[in-house]
Amino acid sequence: QQQVKQSPQSLIVQKGGIPIINCAYENTAFDYFPWYQQFPGKGPALLIAIRPDVSEKKEGRFTISFNKSAKQFSLHIMDSQPGDSATYFCAASNYGQNFVFGPGTRLSVLP
Protein backbone atom coordinates (compact mmCIF):
# COMPACT_ATOMS: atom_id res chain seq x y z
CA GLN A 1 0.00 0.00 0.00
CA GLN A 2 3.06 2.21 0.34
CA GLN A 3 4.06 1.71 -3.29
CA VAL A 4 3.93 4.41 -5.94
CA LYS A 5 3.79 3.09 -9.51
CA GLN A 6 5.23 5.14 -12.38
CA SER A 7 5.13 4.80 -16.15
CA PRO A 8 6.62 4.79 -18.69
CA GLN A 9 10.07 3.61 -17.69
CA SER A 10 11.60 5.65 -20.49
CA LEU A 11 10.35 8.23 -22.97
CA ILE A 12 11.79 9.84 -26.08
CA VAL A 13 10.24 12.97 -27.59
CA GLN A 14 11.25 15.57 -30.13
CA LYS A 15 12.02 19.12 -29.05
CA GLY A 16 8.76 20.99 -28.55
CA GLY A 17 6.83 17.81 -27.76
CA ILE A 18 4.78 17.26 -24.59
CA PRO A 19 6.00 14.26 -22.62
CA ILE A 20 3.52 12.88 -20.10
CA ILE A 21 4.55 10.75 -17.11
CA ASN A 22 1.96 8.94 -15.04
CA CYS A 23 1.90 7.79 -11.41
CA ALA A 24 -0.55 5.88 -9.26
CA TYR A 25 -0.76 5.27 -5.52
CA GLU A 26 -2.82 3.22 -3.11
CA ASN A 27 -2.47 4.84 0.29
CA THR A 28 -5.26 7.40 0.69
CA ALA A 29 -3.40 8.94 3.65
CA PHE A 30 -0.90 10.51 1.26
CA ASP A 31 -1.46 14.26 1.16
CA TYR A 32 1.44 15.64 -0.85
CA PHE A 33 2.57 14.63 -4.33
CA PRO A 34 5.84 16.13 -5.62
CA TRP A 35 7.77 15.59 -8.83
CA TYR A 36 11.56 15.58 -8.84
CA GLN A 37 14.08 15.97 -11.65
CA GLN A 38 17.44 14.24 -11.38
CA PHE A 39 20.49 14.66 -13.58
CA PRO A 40 23.30 12.07 -13.55
CA GLY A 41 25.53 12.41 -10.51
CA LYS A 42 23.20 14.87 -8.81
CA GLY A 43 20.55 14.63 -6.11
CA PRO A 44 16.87 14.99 -7.05
CA ALA A 45 15.55 18.55 -7.29
CA LEU A 46 11.93 19.49 -6.64
CA LEU A 47 10.11 20.58 -9.80
CA ILE A 48 6.51 21.01 -8.78
CA ALA A 49 4.12 19.56 -6.20
CA ILE A 50 0.40 19.28 -5.59
CA ARG A 51 -2.00 18.53 -2.76
CA PRO A 52 -5.19 16.49 -3.22
CA ASP A 53 -7.52 19.47 -2.82
CA VAL A 54 -6.75 20.73 -6.34
CA SER A 55 -6.96 18.93 -9.69
CA GLU A 56 -4.25 20.81 -11.56
CA LYS A 57 -1.22 22.96 -10.88
CA LYS A 58 0.96 24.74 -13.39
CA GLU A 59 4.40 26.24 -12.87
CA GLY A 60 6.10 27.51 -16.01
CA ARG A 61 6.26 24.66 -18.53
CA PHE A 62 5.40 22.00 -15.94
CA THR A 63 1.84 20.94 -15.11
CA ILE A 64 0.57 18.36 -12.65
CA SER A 65 -2.86 16.82 -13.20
CA PHE A 66 -4.34 15.07 -10.18
CA ASN A 67 -7.26 12.64 -10.06
CA LYS A 68 -8.11 11.92 -6.44
CA SER A 69 -10.84 9.34 -7.11
CA ALA A 70 -8.56 7.33 -9.41
CA LYS A 71 -5.54 7.87 -7.14
CA GLN A 72 -3.48 8.95 -10.10
CA PHE A 73 -1.41 11.99 -11.01
CA SER A 74 0.67 12.97 -13.98
CA LEU A 75 3.36 15.40 -15.09
CA HIS A 76 3.17 17.22 -18.40
CA ILE A 77 6.15 19.14 -19.78
CA MET A 78 5.12 21.74 -22.33
CA ASP A 79 7.46 22.76 -25.18
CA SER A 80 10.09 20.27 -24.03
CA GLN A 81 13.76 21.14 -24.59
CA PRO A 82 16.92 19.02 -24.80
CA GLY A 83 17.90 20.45 -21.40
CA ASP A 84 14.86 18.70 -19.92
CA SER A 85 16.52 15.34 -20.60
CA ALA A 86 16.79 13.77 -17.16
CA THR A 87 15.16 11.19 -14.92
CA TYR A 88 11.86 12.21 -13.36
CA PHE A 89 10.47 10.77 -10.15
CA CYS A 90 7.02 11.12 -8.70
CA ALA A 91 6.61 10.77 -4.95
CA ALA A 92 3.99 10.81 -2.24
CA SER A 93 4.13 11.63 1.43
CA ASN A 94 2.00 11.75 4.53
CA TYR A 95 2.42 14.98 6.48
CA GLY A 96 5.95 15.49 5.15
CA GLN A 97 7.29 12.38 6.78
CA ASN A 98 7.75 9.09 5.01
CA PHE A 99 8.27 9.94 1.34
CA VAL A 100 7.66 7.11 -1.15
CA PHE A 101 9.20 7.51 -4.60
CA GLY A 102 8.26 5.95 -7.91
CA PRO A 103 10.92 4.02 -9.87
CA GLY A 104 11.57 6.91 -12.25
CA THR A 105 11.15 7.79 -15.93
CA ARG A 106 14.17 8.49 -18.09
CA LEU A 107 13.26 11.27 -20.52
CA SER A 108 15.24 12.07 -23.64
CA VAL A 109 14.33 15.17 -25.64
CA LEU A 110 15.86 15.07 -29.11
CA PRO A 111 17.02 18.34 -30.70
Next chain:
Amino acid sequence: GAGVSQTPSNKVTEKGKYVELRCDPISGHTALYWYRQSLGQGPEFLIYFQGTGAADDSGLPNDRFFAVRPEGSVSTLKIQRTERGDSAVYLCASSPLPGTDTQYFGPGTRLTVL
Protein backbone atom coordinates in the same frame (compact mmCIF):
# COMPACT_ATOMS: atom_id res chain seq x y z
CA GLY B 1 23.32 30.10 1.28
CA ALA B 2 24.91 26.71 0.82
CA GLY B 3 22.82 23.69 -0.02
CA VAL B 4 22.87 20.24 1.56
CA SER B 5 26.37 18.78 1.50
CA GLN B 6 27.42 15.16 1.89
CA THR B 7 30.81 13.67 2.52
CA PRO B 8 32.54 11.74 1.19
CA SER B 9 31.24 11.91 -2.37
CA ASN B 10 32.56 8.41 -2.97
CA LYS B 11 33.42 5.63 -0.55
CA VAL B 12 34.89 2.27 -1.47
CA THR B 13 35.14 -0.31 1.27
CA GLU B 14 35.55 -4.01 1.72
CA LYS B 15 32.85 -6.42 2.77
CA GLY B 16 32.56 -6.56 6.54
CA LYS B 17 33.97 -3.10 7.20
CA TYR B 18 32.27 -0.23 9.04
CA VAL B 19 31.46 3.05 7.25
CA GLU B 20 30.15 6.47 8.23
CA LEU B 21 28.45 8.84 5.82
CA ARG B 22 27.97 12.47 6.78
CA CYS B 23 25.24 14.95 5.91
CA ASP B 24 25.33 18.71 6.51
CA PRO B 25 21.81 20.06 6.04
CA ILE B 26 20.89 23.60 5.09
CA SER B 27 21.39 25.83 8.12
CA GLY B 28 18.24 26.09 10.21
CA HIS B 29 16.46 23.13 8.64
CA THR B 30 14.91 21.02 11.37
CA ALA B 31 13.86 17.98 9.33
CA LEU B 32 16.47 15.64 7.85
CA TYR B 33 15.97 12.53 5.74
CA TRP B 34 18.22 9.71 4.57
CA TYR B 35 17.47 7.73 1.42
CA ARG B 36 19.21 4.96 -0.50
CA GLN B 37 19.12 4.93 -4.30
CA SER B 38 20.15 1.88 -6.25
CA LEU B 39 21.04 2.13 -9.93
CA GLY B 40 17.98 2.80 -12.04
CA GLN B 41 15.66 3.06 -9.06
CA GLY B 42 13.94 5.81 -7.13
CA PRO B 43 15.17 6.90 -3.71
CA GLU B 44 14.17 4.51 -0.94
CA PHE B 45 13.34 6.08 2.42
CA LEU B 46 15.57 5.06 5.33
CA ILE B 47 15.05 7.41 8.26
CA TYR B 48 13.61 10.82 9.13
CA PHE B 49 14.81 13.14 11.91
CA GLN B 50 12.85 15.96 13.47
CA GLY B 51 15.50 17.87 15.40
CA THR B 52 17.72 15.43 17.26
CA GLY B 53 15.29 12.53 17.41
CA ALA B 54 14.46 9.92 14.80
CA ALA B 55 10.76 10.47 14.10
CA ASP B 56 10.55 7.52 11.72
CA ASP B 57 13.22 4.87 11.22
CA SER B 58 10.96 2.31 9.60
CA GLY B 59 13.00 2.30 6.39
CA LEU B 60 16.26 1.10 7.93
CA PRO B 61 16.72 -2.37 6.38
CA ASN B 62 18.24 -4.07 9.42
CA ASP B 63 20.18 -3.45 12.62
CA ARG B 64 23.45 -2.95 10.73
CA PHE B 65 22.18 0.51 9.80
CA PHE B 66 22.04 3.32 12.33
CA ALA B 67 21.84 7.10 12.09
CA VAL B 68 22.37 9.91 14.56
CA ARG B 69 21.85 13.64 14.68
CA PRO B 70 23.13 14.59 18.14
CA GLU B 71 22.86 18.38 17.90
CA GLY B 72 19.96 18.65 15.51
CA SER B 73 22.13 19.68 12.56
CA VAL B 74 24.76 17.34 11.08
CA SER B 75 23.73 13.72 10.72
CA THR B 76 25.80 10.57 10.32
CA LEU B 77 24.57 7.34 8.77
CA LYS B 78 26.50 4.37 10.10
CA ILE B 79 26.66 0.97 8.46
CA GLN B 80 28.24 -1.95 10.26
CA ARG B 81 29.56 -5.16 8.68
CA THR B 82 28.94 -3.85 5.18
CA GLU B 83 27.67 -6.24 2.53
CA ARG B 84 27.93 -6.03 -1.26
CA GLY B 85 24.17 -5.41 -1.38
CA ASP B 86 24.70 -2.15 0.55
CA SER B 87 26.33 -0.64 -2.55
CA ALA B 88 24.20 2.33 -3.62
CA VAL B 89 24.03 6.11 -3.56
CA TYR B 90 23.02 7.37 -0.14
CA LEU B 91 21.09 10.64 -0.36
CA CYS B 92 20.39 13.14 2.38
CA ALA B 93 17.66 15.79 2.26
CA SER B 94 16.52 18.53 4.61
CA SER B 95 13.36 20.57 5.08
CA PRO B 96 13.01 23.94 6.80
CA LEU B 97 10.10 23.36 9.16
CA PRO B 98 8.23 20.50 10.78
CA GLY B 99 5.45 19.40 8.48
CA THR B 100 6.91 21.31 5.54
CA ASP B 101 7.02 19.04 2.57
CA THR B 102 9.70 20.63 0.40
CA GLN B 103 12.91 18.65 0.55
CA TYR B 104 16.30 19.83 -0.61
CA PHE B 105 18.60 16.98 -1.58
CA GLY B 106 22.33 16.74 -1.35
CA PRO B 107 24.46 15.23 -4.17
CA GLY B 108 24.73 11.88 -2.41
CA THR B 109 27.53 9.56 -1.35
CA ARG B 110 28.24 6.67 -3.68
CA LEU B 111 29.10 3.64 -1.55
CA THR B 112 30.78 0.66 -3.17
CA VAL B 113 31.30 -2.49 -1.13
CA LEU B 114 33.82 -4.86 -2.71
